Amino acid sequence: SAVISQKPSRDICQRGTSLTIQCQVDSQVTMMFWYRQQPGQSLTLIATANQGSEATYESGFVIDKFPISRPNLTFSTLTVSNMSPEDSSIYLCSVEQATSVYEQFFGPGTRLTVL
């Protein structure tokens, strides 16, 4: 299975600022996904990031608020822009497993607190 790392693992930020979260995979993958997990809640898909094309955003999420980069097949970033306390969540990236398009492996997550 792919090994996924995220940076930072956690951060405390002031409202109005932006934070960029990095996701690094130890192998090349076609599809990467970004999820949000609010405190005590389930995971919600933010967007799908494919290399060489713009990210595809889910309903309720927009590029201006959550710009995503996917410069190559092993790396992606998610920026949380103009943060408010409501953005306090765990942000997770995941990748599809090479032998099954449905099996996704998740990174450890980035715990964001906005004051």
Place this chain on the structure above:
Amino acid sequence: GESVGLHLPTLSVQEGDNSIINCAYSNSASDYFIWYKQESGKGPQFIIDIRSNMDKRQGQRVTVLLNKTVKHLSLQIAATQPGDSAVYFCAETGGSNYKLTFGKGTLLTVNP
């Protein structure tokens, strides 16, 4: 809208007992289901999956049952151990859609 949800938000069992975690889904087009385990401070970890053309699948100490008639999914953990304590999520994705829709999660606590 379509959703995937869980009957029980918390479950507490004694070590050595069997655990059953339930999940209801509403999308009749769902054709693939996955159970994830999420330990505190970690990302979800794949446990077991099942396709809609099956009604049972077994792994190591885990069994997933699918009842398409009532749109119900369950995860059975045999001889539950303290290391099984975590939040368990069911998720579904259908057809050619790679997106996962997660249920609400059940917190499993194993008492020694």
